[in-house]
Amino acid sequence: MSDIAKAAGVSVATVSNTINDTGRMTEETKARVKKAMQELGFVRDYNAAKLRSGRSRLIGVLVPDISVPFYAEFCTSLEAALSEHGYLPVIANVGEDTKRQQTMLEEVIGHGVAGIAISPSAGTKRSDFEIASTRKIPVVTFCREIEGLAMDYIGSNNYQAAQLATKHLLEQGHRKFAMIAGLQETMPGRERKRGFYDALKAAGIPEADIHVEVCGFDRECGRIKAQELISNQTEFTALLCHNDLVSVGAAAELKKAGRNIGEDLAVVGFDNLPEGEAWTPALTSVESYPRTIGKDVANLLIKRLDGDTAPTMTERVEPHLLVRDSSRFQV
Amino acid sequence: MSDIAKAAGVSVATVSNTINDTGRMTEETKARVKKAMQELGFVRDYNAAKLRSGRSRLIGVLVPDISVPFYAEFCTSLEAALSEHGYLPVIANVGEDTKRQQTMLEEVIGHGVAGIAISPSAGTKRSDFEIASTRKIPVVTFCREIEGLAMDYIGSNNYQAAQLATKHLLEQGHRKFAMIAGLQETMPGRERKRGFYDALKAAGIPEADIHVEVCGFDRECGRIKAQELISNQTEFTALLCHNDLVSVGAAAELKKAGRNIGEDLAVVGFDNLPEGEAWTPALTSVESYPRTIGKDVANLLIKRLDGDTAPTMTERVEPHLLVRDSSRFQV
DNA sequence: CTGAAAGCGCTTACAG
DNA sequence: CTGAAAGCGCTTACAG
Secondary structure: OHHHHHHHOOOHHHHHHHHOOOOOOOHHHHHHHHHHHHHHOOOOOHHHHHHHHOOOOEEEEEEOOOOOHHHHHHHHHHHHHHHHOOOEEEEEEOOOOHHHHHHHHHHHHHOOOOEEEEOOOOOOOHHHHHHHHHOOOOEEEEOOOOOOOOOEEEEEOHHHHHHHHHHHHHHOOOOOEEEEEOOOOOHHHHHHHHHHHHHHHHOOOOHHHEEEEEOOOOHHHHHHHHHHHHHOOOOOOEEEEOOHHHHHHHHHHHHHOOOOEOOOEEEEEEOOOHHHHHOOOOOEEEEOOHHHHHHHHHHHHHHHHOOOOOOOOEEEEOOEEEOOOOOOOOO | OHHHHHHHOOOHHHHHHHHOOOOOOOHHHHHHHHHHHHHHOOOOOHHHHHHHHOOOOEEEEEEOOOOOHHHHHHHHHHHHHHHHOOOEEEEEEOOOOHHHHHHHHHHHHHOOOOEEEEOOOOOOOHHHHHHHHHOOOOEEEEOOOOOOOOOEEEEEOHHHHHHHHHHHHHHOOOOOEEEEEOOOOOHHHHHHHHHHHHHHHHOOOOHHHEEEEEOOOOHHHHHHHHHHHHHOOOOOOEEEEOOHHHHHHHHHHHHHOOOOEOOOEEEEEEOOOHHHHHOOOOOEEEEOOHHHHHHHHHHHHHHHHOOOOOOOOEEEEOOEEEOOOOOOOOO
16 A cells, blocks of 8 residues: 555555545645556455454354255345445355354354354354354344344244145135154244144144144155155145245155145245246245345344444244145136 | 463463463363363354464355255365365355456455455456465466466366267267357357267268257247247257256147157256256256365365475266157157 | 554545 | 645564
């Protein structure tokens, strides 16, 4: 910076003022400085700036696994919104591990991020974020709502999503239900199951006709749980799965076992993955809008960084049911 | 750091030496310092460290779009390998825009990254990387090989992949071919087309029985080009598509038009997307190993950062054909 | 084995 | 409107 100050015949303070456009100098001076920057190929050092000013343009993003389509979509949308405001994401995959989450939180703070977006691992406690709050680094949580955390949160309304799906199945005339629910240690796992259950109870479906299996989040566990349903000869005409990955796995097993999906068996999932739509029959799904969530998380974070001190907010994005051939028929 | 020096009754130099484990002090001193760090909740400031030492633990990652499954897988694997060595990725989506690529390159360098992994946009020139080479920041390119760039490159062997797929189709007895090729401004677009074409010429297939359409990379353009093939009444029993997204789009149109995929028409794609496998019939695909590429890029970058000055290297990961129902039949 | 001090590249009161 | 100087939190020769 002193090089370019020399070249332009001004002081370094003037160079800094030009870069940050504090508007304290004449257009003529600015132009001269900018010309020198061009010629010398100047690239501002954000690190040094942050060291002095305390302000940073990096945002820490902690997700379980960015290769999961939901998070990939989320990150793309978050990155786009951040970059519009001059911010850049530092992304870390933390899996389902609170230890690693703590390490990466520290790591990302060590790198001087201005704010943090995090989908907290199951078992996260309020105190895990002390390291950020001490430093007044705003944190926005998403997707995994943790009870009693009292922090900014944006995610889809999982309870409502499950109710939508279940009511649809009831409307199609189903009376015997099964669900392959996700990990009950996570909020989406619990909420989707609760929505399913509540909708059935409200419709007067007896316990005996509601069967729930619990598993993880992938195709493989859909397959395994479907096999169990088959070998236990559980009776059901409607199957709700925690997400479309589980749906695809379960549907494949059920098809193999001779069930006609879309004719005598309805299968419904969540998250609207292309994979479910590509299936034959196309699988009904509840869209949960990862792109909306990504954009909203970015904007909330930026608002907080701009000094917004409005009370902690919780936003639950409204889901949308996409009825496809796997559940369109009437029983 | 001076606080913890005071607490431990040592100088800041000793604290720094403890953190960086330069091994210059007694275990006893180290223990005392570490205790003070714990108690005061010390988090090292990488920015300040980088400012003084010039060393950084951030890696810039520039991809077209992280929500494309191939790149999502790539990034997960890259991140895992980087984080094993204490590095963290700063990720930017640059689309297909060399202007934005230049901006983000500068941005990422401004944030003090130690190295850069980039899938260069079509039209990237050697001089676009001057900004990095001037600063001696190692750059590893991937997926998009740019001719005459003379830089480290890791990607899949697209030519070989297309040959694998085409030879398979020849072996199944096909004699009339169509291809929906990807953008010819990109190396994968050109190489997959060239591999297809060369394999057919080598087998003595006449020009008249080779039909090539060129489009983008998504389902929609697969759909559009398939419609064109149908309305032009192009004759073919084997269709090769630039990737599985295109395959799915094209296959859907062809099915609608009454073609029996897997019986009188073979469809083959690339990248082994779950979506293609979920299709009925399951679509044959060539796996191109994004996770291997991600890991290798990370390791090469780290080698370069460790001072490896071996000549520029090019690695082309060998592809693998996955034959599924869409092309298993004999003509 | 440990400490005092300079300096990395910026920003920011403060003075003029 | 512009400049001189201090200081952000580290690392690193250098001295002891």
